[in-house]
Amino acid sequence: MPILILGVDVISQNPKRFAVVSWFNGKLEKKGEFTYYRLIRFVRAKRPHIVAMDNIYELGSDRDVMRFIKALSRGTKLVQVTGRPGEQRSLWNLARENGIRIGDKFDPYEEAKVCALLASKGVGQEIVAFEDEVIVKVVRGRSQGKGGWSQDRYRRRVHNLLQNKVREIEESLRRANIPFDLEVEERDYGISRGEFRVYASREELAGLIKPMRGGDVEVRVEPVERKNIEFVPLKGERAIRKRKNVIVGVDPGITVGIGVVDLDGRVVAVYSERNMAVSDIFRFISDVGHPIIIATDVTPAPGLVEKIARSFKASLFTPREDLRVEEKNELLRNLGIEVEDDHQRDALAAAYKAYLRLKPKLEHIDAKLRALGLSRQRNEIKALVIQGYNLGEAITKVTVKERPKEEPKPEVSESVDFTPYVEKIKELEKTIEMLEKENQELRALIHEQRSIIERLERKIGEYDDKVRERILRSKEIENRDKRIAYLEKELREAKGIIEKLSRDLVLTKRMHLLELRGSAIPLKVLDSLTWDELKRLERSTPLKKDDVIYILNPAGAGRSIAEYLIKKNIRAVVSARELPNLVYDALKEEKIPVLYEDDVEVKRVDEFAIVDREELEKAIEKRLHEWEEEEKERKVKEFLQIVEEYKIERLKELRGKAEKE
Missing domain, CATH: 1.20.5 (Single alpha-helices involved in coiled-coils or other helix-helix interfaces)
Incomplete structure (x- = not known):
């Protein structure tokens, strides 16, 4: 029995206001008057098991009803207690039939109370607006911007995250044995988008797939709406009519194909539809006949085909290997039928392939039944044999079911002594009298116990309300x-x-x-002395003659980069760290000054830096002067070395002459 039921009835249409009465463990309570949006918020806060109304269109149009159902919490049902449209009964007649006392018929709160009480007794039709299918979309959570080297790396990272999330959801569904179809868009060694069509209800996926919002990856879980709102009884089942036994081939996917043949190999139906809901697939198959075998053209069978077979308690047929296109076309030529698309072809070929696998057994059964004169029941007997019965058991089951029962004829005796029966009747009357007294005592005890139970239930209800609040x-x-x-x-x-x-x-x-x-000179900033950084700088602010470059980390640079800077005719280089020898020597050869932060004070904000003009000029002049002095010293040393070498050679020559003389 439901824990909490809300009965709802309209008070006025303009503005729209509703009366609400709650039923909680047998206790009725008037909750007050609500507008449409306050009613939605109240229902979401209370999370009732059932919201009961005498007419759901008091909420508004189909769109308003759909919006109301979407706003309900998981597990809350919307019920129309008067029955489905066209078959509705009077609310007050239903109340009298179910022993519910009626007060003022014109009071909306009275109608809301009756709706809640009827729903508590299982009276009414549940409004079903969603299929037992869910669309799960895995997409980017943010826009990726306009490109660039860093942006490319970010895009590849996001696509890799999307791929990991899709694999995680796919693994979760497989572990839970839930059938699904998956479509992905591959990009940059990853996935730019993934979409699952999961053949299960929202309740089955609760806790299995968690929606995600606001990050690099978003997971959206969207139930699939039905084409039309349906009304399903709260209790009881529909009568099952006798249907023809058939073999059904199914080709799942975005476009679903269905092919049906009977147990004689004749085509019964062929159909295909894009984005066909699972409930529509079940309805189509049920309308065509009773499926004994569900067949597919691939092995192993897709998850949706397995689910259909389990739902109909039918055998599952898969070929030993995937059917080739040539084989499917040959099967359809043997049937002598043309189809509208490949999906119908694949489904019908699967069904006919399953029939051909059973054909020898079915022909043997036909021959036996003709010999026994049971050809009229052959369809039902064939179905039982396919389901696992042997031929004898199937024949017995069918013939015994059809055989009319003979009522035994009472034997009539000419002279009967009724004395023992009269005494037995008197004895039974005394027993009945004693049992009636005992029954009265037990009724009084039951009434007392019910009073105690009602009092305790009221206390429990009050306590539950306080705990809930x-x-x-x-x-x-x-x-x-x-x-x-x-x-x-x-x-x-x-x-x-x-x-x-x-x-x-x-x-x-x-x-x-x-x-x-004019008292400061701007510097062009390089984070590192690499070709990538130079390309980035050239794209934003190209190097030109007399530019001054500020380098944060010159480590790892080679002579080729130094030659590139020389070709650009830059004026000077300011470095936060010591330049590699190859770069330093190349710049020194071309008289391009190399300065460090000890030589000049650099003022920097992010990508923008300046240096005092006068200070820079002095530092450049000083560096060039140092290099000139170093060059002069180097030349003097070279000259002295040459003179020393000449002296040594001259002494050797003089010694040689002296020795010869």
Whole structure:
């Protein structure tokens, strides 16, 4: 029995207002008057098992009803207690039939109360708006911007994250043995988008697939709406009519193909439809006949085909290996039928292939039944043999079921002595009298126990309401505190960023002012002395003659980069660290000064840097002067070395002459 039921009835249409009465463990309580949107919020907060109405279109149009059902929490049913449209009965007649007392018929709260009580007794039709299918989309959570080297790396990273999330969901569904179809868009060694069509209800996926929002990857779980709202009885089942036994081939996918043949190999139906819902597939097959075998053209069978076979309790047929296109076309030529598309061809070929596998056994059964004169029941007997009965058991089962039962004829005796029967009747009357007294005593005891139970249930109901209210309040406070903590953290981070940007802005303005006055020279900043950084700099602000470059990390650079800078006729290089020898020597040869942070003071904000013009000029002049002095010293040393070598050679010559003389 449901724990909580809300009865709802309309008070006025313009503005739309509703009366709400709750039924909780046998206790009725008037909840008050609600607008449409307040009613939705109230229902979501209370999470009832059933929302009961006498007419769901009091909510509005089909769109309003659909919006209301979407807003319901998982597990909450919308019920129309008066029955499906066209077959509706009077609310008050239903109340009298179910022993419900009626007060003021014109009071909306009275109607809401009756709706809740009828729903508690299982009266009414549940409104079903969604298929037992769910679309799960795995997509990017953010726009990727306009490109660039870093942007390309970010895009590849996101596509890799999408691929991992798709694999994770796929693995979860396989472990849970839930059938599904998957479509992906591959990109950059990853996936740019993935879409699952899962053949299960939202309730089955609860806790298995968690929606995600706000990051690099988003997971969206969307139920599939039915084409039309359907009404399903709260209790009881529909009568099953006798249907023809058939073999059904199914080709699943975005476009579903269905092919049906009977047990004589004749084509019964062929159909295909794009985005066909699972419930529509079941309805189509049920309308055509009773499936004994569900067949597919590939092995192993797809998940949806297995689910259909389990639902109909039919045998599953798969070929020993996937059917080739040539074989499918040959099967259809043997049938002498043309189809509209490949999906119909694949489904019908699968069904006919299953029939051909059984054909020898079915022909043998036909021959036996003709000999026994049971050809009229051959369809049912064939179905039983396919389901696992042997031929004798199947024949017995069918013939015994059809044989009319003979009622035994009572034997009539000419003279009967009724004395023993009269005494037995008197004895039974005394027993009945004693049992009636005992029954009255037990009824009184039951009435007393019911009073105790009702009193205890009222206490439990009051306690449950208090506990429910306390839990909801604590959850709201907890969520609020978490939200406040999160916002305070974001505020602190934002204040820190604002303070840094303010300082940078002031410094940038000062630097720009110095540059405009001509007292400062801008520097072109390179994070590292590599070809990638040079290409980035050339794309944003190309190097030109007399530019000054500021290098943060020159490690690893070679002579080819130095020659490139020389060709650009730059004026000087300022480096935060010592330049590699190859680069330093190449620049020194071309008289391009190399300065360090000890030589000049660099003022920098992110990608923008300047240096004092006068200070730079002095540092350049000093460096060039040092290099000139070093060059002079080098030349003097070379000259002295040459003179020394000449002296040594001359002494050798003089010694040689002296020895000869």
